[in-house]
Amino acid sequence: MKFLSSILIALLFFTGCANLGLNTNKVKPKQELIEDANDGDTEAIIALANNYNFPKTKEGLYYFNKWYTMLLQTEKTENLSKIAKIYANYDDMFINGENKVVELYKKAIELKNYDAAVELIKYNFTNYKREEAKEIQDKVIDKLSEKQLAELYIFYKNKYRRNEASQIKSLMDEKGFQEPFEAKIKQLRKIVYSKNSENDINSFINETIDTKDSKKLFELAQKLQKYYRYKEAIRTYEAAFELDKTNANAYYEIAKIYKRGNFKQKLKRDKKKAAQYLQKAALLNHKEATADLLAYYSKNPEYMDNFFEIKSKLNKSDEGKLLIAKYYESKRFDQKANAIYNELAEDGNKEAILKLASKKPSKYNFNPEEYKLTLKWQDYILKSDDIELKKELEKKLTSSYGYRDYFNETKEKLKDLPTNEETDILELRKSALYNKYRKPEIALEYYKKGVEAGDVKSAKNLARFYLSSKQQKYNEAIKVYEDLHKRGDLEATRLLAELYIKPPYYLKNFKKEPEKGLAIYEDLASKGNIDSINRLVNLYLCGSCKDSESILNYKKGFKYSKLLLEKRGLARDYANIAWAYHYGKGVEIDLQKAKEYYEKAAQKGYTSAYYNLAWLYYKDDTYEHKLIELNYEKAKEYLELGAQQGNYACINLLGVFYKKGYAGQKDIQKAISLFKRVYKYDKYASFHLGEYYKDKKEYKKALKYYEVSSRNGSSASNIELGILYEKGLIGKKDVKTALKYYEKAFRNNSDKTQKDIAAYNIGLIYQYGKGEIKKDLKKAKAYFEISNYKKAKTQLRLIK
Numbered sequence: 001m002k003f004l005s006s007i008l009i010a011l012l013f014f015t016g017c018a019n020l021g022l023n024t025n026k027v028k029p030k031q032e033l034i035e036d037a038n039d040g041d042t043e044a045i046i047a048l049a050n051n052y053n054f055p056k057t058k059e060g061l062y063y064f065n066k067w068y069t070m071l072l073q074t075e076k077t078e079n080l081s082k083i084a085k086i087y088a089n090y091d092d093m094f095i096n097g098e099n100k101v102v103e104l105y106k107k108a109i110e111l112k113n114y115d116a117a118v119e120l121i122k123y124n125f126t127n128y129k130r131e132e133a134k135e136i137q138d139k140v141i142d143k144l145s146e147k148q149l150a151e152l153y154i155f156y157k158n159k160y161r162r163n164e165a166s167q168i169k170s171l172m173d174e175k176g177f178q179e180p181f182e183a184k185i186k187q188l189r190k191i192v193y194s195k196n197s198e199n200d201i202n203s204f205i206n207e208t209i210d211t212k213d214s215k216k217l218f219e220l221a222q223k224l225q226k227y228y229r230y231k232e233a234i235r236t237y238e239a240a241f242e243l244d245k246t247n248a249n250a251y252y253e254i255a256k257i258y259k260r261g262n263f264k265q266k267l268k269r270d271k272k273k274a275a276q277y278l279q280k281a282a283l284l285n286h287k288e289a290t291a292d293l294l295a296y297y298s299k300n301p302e303y304m305d306n307f308f309e310i311k312s313k314l315n316k317s318d319e320g321k322l323l324i325a326k327y328y329e330s331k332r333f334d335q336k337a338n339a340i341y342n343e344l345a346e347d348g349n350k351e352a353i354l355k356l357a358s359k360k361p362s363k364y365n366f367n368p369e370e371y372k373l374t375l376k377w378q379d380y381i382l383k384s385d386d387i388e389l390k391k392e393l394e395k396k397l398t399s400s401y402g403y404r405d406y407f408n409e410t411k412e413k414l415k416d417l418p419t420n421e422e423t424d425i426l427e428l429r430k431s432a433l434y435n436k437y438r439k440p441e442i443a444l445e446y447y448k449k450g451v452e453a454g455d456v457k458s459a460k461n462l463a464r465f466y467l468s469s470k471q472q473k474y475n476e477a478i479k480v481y482e483d484l485h486k487r488g489d490l491e492a493t494r495l496l497a498e499l500y501i502k503p504p505y506y507l508k509n510f511k512k513e514p515e516k517g518l519a520i521y522e523d524l525a526s527k528g529n530i531d532s533i534n535r536l537v538n539l540y541l542c543g544s545c546k547d548s549e550s551i552l553n554y555k556k557g558f559k560y561s562k563l564l565l566e567k568r569g570l571a572r573d574y575a576n577i578a579w580a581y582h583y584g585k586g587v588e589i590d591l592q593k594a595k596e597y598y599e600k601a602a603q604k605g606y607t608s609a610y611y612n613l614a615w616l617y618y619k620d621d622t623y624e625h626k627l628i629e630l631n632y633e634k635a636k637e638y639l640e641l642g643a644q645q646g647n648y649a650c651i652n653l654l655g656v657f658y659k660k661g662y663a664g665q666k667d668i669q670k671a672i673s674l675f676k677r678v679y680k681y682d683k684y685a686s687f688h689l690g691e692y693y694k695d696k697k698e699y700k701k702a703l704k705y706y707e708v709s710s711r712n713g714s715s716a717s718n719i720e721l722g723i724l725y726e727k728g729l730i731g732k733k734d735v736k737t738a739l740k741y742y743e744k745a746f747r748n749n750s751d752k753t754q755k756d757i758a759a760y761n762i763g764l765i766y767q768y769g770k771g772e773i774k775k776d777l778k779k780a781k782a783y784f785e786i787s788n789y790k791k792a793k794t795q796l797r798l799i800k
Contacts, residue, residue: 027051042079049086056424058453077111092457095489118148122155131570150180157183181216192227214244230262248284251277291323358396378410425455469506536560558586571604591628610642611649632663648678652685683712699729715754718745735771759787
């Protein structure tokens with residue numbers, strides 16, 4: 001085979017080697033771009049983000065805060081969505097960053113920028129504001145282009161949101177739009193590992209080839225390579241090269257396939273073909289390909305001239321010399337490699353300086369000359385004014401466990417790095433996090449530097465640091481949160497309120513001040529802040545919640561529920577009002593109003609409302625509340641509506657109706673079918689199945705369903721599991737395991753219905769010393785005294 005000709009080599013190094021990886025685009029000076037941005041030039045703002053690390057520096061953050069108001073007043077839609085995305089990427093740096101992002105996107109949407117609408121839907125959805133995302137989507141969905149719908153569809157597919165993706169797909173089908181390639185390629189893994197995959201893979205490849213889109217072909221080839229379908233990858237790469245011969249990385253990847261071969265696919269190694277593709281990649285300035293080519297030529301005397309010719313050309317540029325040094329390293333010619341690195345370092349090459357300064361000495365073959373060279377360049381960095389270079393060295397020496405025993409003196413000197421206007425705020429955060437547990441005093445300094453740079457997230461992290469169990473500087477944390485509160489940050493205000501209401505349990509000598517927290521929330525609520533109104537509803541109504549036991553107030557809860565309905569009007573807000581009327585929480589019981597609000601909640605998509613509506617017409621032996629009337633048929637109608645929409649509670653209760661024969665004849669098989677639909681998610685459904693199979697004496701099946709119910713929090717299932725093991729119904733008696741399940745039921749604070757029977761059963765085991773458990777009358781007595789079960793008192797008298 002004929003390798004690179006002298007002309008080809010000359011072309012390679014004349015056109016490429018000196019420019020490997022260099023960006024030749026001209027960028028305006030920073031100050032000039034800042035002046036342009038101050039005059040409203042949105043292109044300048046984007047350029048500053050792309051080229052000068054804005055807003056990740058103190059200076060950049062200052063200007064992005066300054067430009068926000070200006071951007072809200074612009075009438076130019078151009079670039080506004082892109083800028084909003086920059087704010088979204090760094091939203092935690094700003095006061096009320098999420099709100100700022102939302103307002104920028106809304107401004108862009110107002111100016112008919114529907115790319116911004118798609119971005120805002122995605123942003124809200126990612127931040128768990130799904131109702132808000134749906135509201136925006138409903139408003140703009142008919143105005144979105146094929147590309148915009150495809151972007152939303154891919155987003156939902158990537159989030160595994162089947163229903164949302166299906167809705168978008170249906171609309172795309174109606175409009176005659178094709179399913180996006182990006183969505184199809186996500187299914188490739190499933191296709192590759194399925195039976196009879198060959199036809200499906202080849203069909204997909206052919207379909208992609210027919211698009212004559214090289215970008216799609218390259219992406220498909222990379223995926224096939226990733227899934228070890230090398231022959232198919234080669235075919236796809238070659239089809240792509242027919243359309244685009246400029247993809248250096250693709251040439252490099254196909255070279256790797258030929259270099260390695262694959263036994264399973266009967267693909268033989270072909271070093272000559274690999275070299276051909278490496279040449280093509282090298283021509284397109286691919287660094288790794290050039291280095292691999294150099295290594296390839298070094299292995300055979302036949303190609304010696306090629307080796308020296310490439311090496312000669314590489315020696316004409318710093319990047320080329322770095323490649324030669326790396327080649328020498330790979331061959332363990334460390335002395336030669338170090339000589340080149342040192343030469344480059346002397347000329348100020350930062351990569352070479354860092355390479356030498358971070359060389360780890362060998363435990364088994366210590367080289368004093370190399371170690372001296374390393375210390376020389378570490379000393380150079382420590383004495384230099386280049387903060388970024390120092391940070392890079394610190395990162396290298398502290399990010400790997402392998403350096404733990406080396407260069408401790410240098411690491412100590414690098415810990416307290418100075419900061420300036422150019423310091424990357426994200427790096428300050430990383431440094432604080434890295435030192436948080438190792439060197440808290442260093443972490444504290446980094447947190448403070450982040451705060452000094454204007455970073456809101458660093459301030460919140462500082463407050464959390466003060467509140468940690470080791471620091472316990474409560475007053476310092478309060479000061480940080482109060483400062484952010486005064487500056488208007490809503491999350492910090494919420495954190496301050498929560499700190500007053502529910503401080504960390506480990507804080508010593510600290511008294512709860514819930515009234516202060518409630519006052520903060522009520523002040524925000526009076527200004528229309530929906531999150532604060534929502535929190536007040538939860539605090540005042542949730543009597544079972546640990547953080548609101550002492551502040552339960554149904555009247556205030558109902559007041560804020562009404563305000564929340566007025567301000568927000570979501571389905572669950574209607575359900576809250578319905579619940580209050582249903583059970584008389586803060587208002588007189590009014591079952592007709594409860595029905596009215598439940599039905600509105602159901603209409604808006606709150607499927608649990610159907611379950612609540614059923615209980616207005618149905619009760620079991622434990623239900624003590626009022627009904628509109630006892631009407632099984634009406635209750636069943638509501639349950640069927642909820643079941644149609646997949647509500648687990650409705651499906652389970654509908655199963656009970658069929659099991660008991662309410663509103664019709666008993667149909668145990670229909671009941672079992674319904675229970676099996678939801679047993680993985682509903683503890684009652686899995687319990688019913690356990691009972692069904694226990695009654696049939698199919699104890700192993702009963703065990704399966706009781707275990708699922710137990711995992712979902714059912715105390716009754718824990719009792720039944722204990723009985724199965726204690727009586728040996730699934731094999732040998734196992735009292736030890738039975739005891740574990742009884743104790744689990746006893747300790748289940750979210751379901752206390754079986755606490756008394758659990759205590760009784762535990763007491764019996766200790767009273768008689770069952771199985772491998774030793775007799776312990778003291779423990780037995782303690783459990784019997786706790787239990788209110790009638791038989792427990794009888795057993796207690798026997799012990800006494």
